[in-house]
Amino acid sequence: MAQYTKHPVAAPPIAPERESTGHLLLRAYATLVLFAVFAHTAVYNLVGEVGAGVIMALFLLGALAIGIPMLAQGRPQPFAWRRLPWAALAYTALALLSVAWSQWRLSTILTWVLLAAVTVNALLIAHALVWHEIVQALGSAFKWIIGLSIALELTVSLVLRHPLLPNFATLPDGDIDPHWYWVRDNFFDGGRIQGIVGNSNVLAIICLFAIITFGVRIAVRARWRVTHALWIVAAGYLMFRASSATAYLCGLAAAVVLLVAILIRRARTPGGRGRIYATCGGIVAVAVAALFVFREPLFAALGRGADLTGRTDVIWSKVLERAAQHPIFGNGFSSPWIPTDPAFDEWITDHGITVFHAHNMWLDVLMQLGVVGLVLMAAAYLSLLWRAWFFAVDRPRWDLRADRPFSPLTLLPVLFTVVLLVHGLAESTPIMLWGWMLLVMFSFKLKAVPLVGVGLSERSRVTERGHEARRVP
Secondary structure (H helix, E strand, O other), rough: OOOOOOOOOOOOOOOOOOOOOOHHHHHHHHHHHHHHHOOOOHHHHHHHHHHHHHHHHHHHHHHHHHHHHHHHOOOOOOOHOOOOOOOHHHHHHHHHHHHHOOOOOHHHHHHHOOOOOOHHHHHHHHHHHHHHHHHHHHHHHHHHHHHHHHHHHHHHHHHHHHOOOHHHOOOOOOOOHHHHEEEEEEEEOOOOOOOOOOHHHHHHHHHHHHHHHHHHHHOOOOOHHHHHHHHHHHHHHHHHHOHHHHHHHHHHHHHHHHHHHHHHHHHOOOOHHHHHHEEEEEEHHHHHHHHHOOOOHHHHOOOOOOOOOOHHHHHHHHHHHHHHHOOOOOOOOOOOOOOOOOOOOOOOOEOOEEEEOOOOOHHHHHHHHHHHHHHHHHHHHHHHHHHHHHHHHHOOOOOOOOOOOOHHHHHHHHHHHHHHHHHHOOOOHHHHHHHHHHHHHHHHEEEEEEOOOOOHOOOOOOOOOOOOOOOOO
8 A cells, every 4th residue: 555755765965066176276277367368468567578478488387287187187078189179270380380481580489489378278278167167267357357447447547647657657758649558547537448458449349258258147047147237337338438449340240140149049940040041141241331331431430530540551551561572471470569579660650659460360360471371260260150150059969859948158159259250350369369369269169069068078067056057967
């Protein structure tokens, strides 16, 4: 006869598994690296050129010291050698080989060490952290940059009451071009602000990345969602005060891609997806044509010239002239250009300051590594864009089940990639420092772990909250 009981038949509850101290330190190291890379100009303005170089060299040694034992022990999982971003690594190898024919050999060696430091750390982060931890580390780095930017701007305006020069140098007598300032003391007068990075355009694009990251964190129902919303407000305010036309265009492109990705996700049939692709493609083509035709009044409304503030007439023409001298393998790697090198010193100047990149990633690559480098860079970014797009719009599937929910986190790589590609039309940062970090990190992670929360390399972490952090059965 059946018996009723009040005692459960399930196993008694146990305490959740705690993360090891070593892994917590690894996450802290990843946050520190991301902060130093995204705010590299702040490090430069704080400790100078030599100090910034030493710090990046220490990060290279730190990544090797952490990564080599992990590879030897096969933890947290075996290293995915076959899934490495080969196009990006081939570009890195070509940059090193260019020492043989470089027209600025010392600059090639110095900047290649910087490239190697960023590359090794990007591979380490992608290998050691799961998707949620990478997004969390990005968010933490952006919080530090935004918070310190507001604090520095307020300190300059309320305490110093005068502009601040890099390395806390003493202000000279007489007028000085505002482009030399680290902080211009514009927080309360309505002018453009620069934050700790010392550049309005860089601050604006970092704020755009931050808005995307915090929005994804809210969508995956992570902890402290109200706090993340407040960080979005702070990032939006700094982005508005930075007043970067390039960042606005990048934000518009990201919004369009987000809308298309959501529509594709909701399509139920391949035919429905095809119609959405065709419709959105036609709309984008018309929008690009209209942008080209009405570029002058549009840029005038944004406070910029139709020549992109002197880029086409001054910078790009000189870069193309130098690229034509060695079109196949280029003149030699140097990202960024070293201003003290005789080949770059006062070669191209803006407001009396030597320009340190071509303000277009494709022209920069063409001048440095020629057509060969251009092909490798295009292959690296097209591969990332392709994988990131289908990572975002394809339903997660590894067996016969085809109704698993989408994760909002899968939208982040494609949005970041689109921002990098649009930003690269007017800047060269997508091929150096944080741009290169994002390219290598996302390329490797997307190839090695194409699903969120699935597999040995995507173990759920006990520090996460919400339905996205639960282990997928």
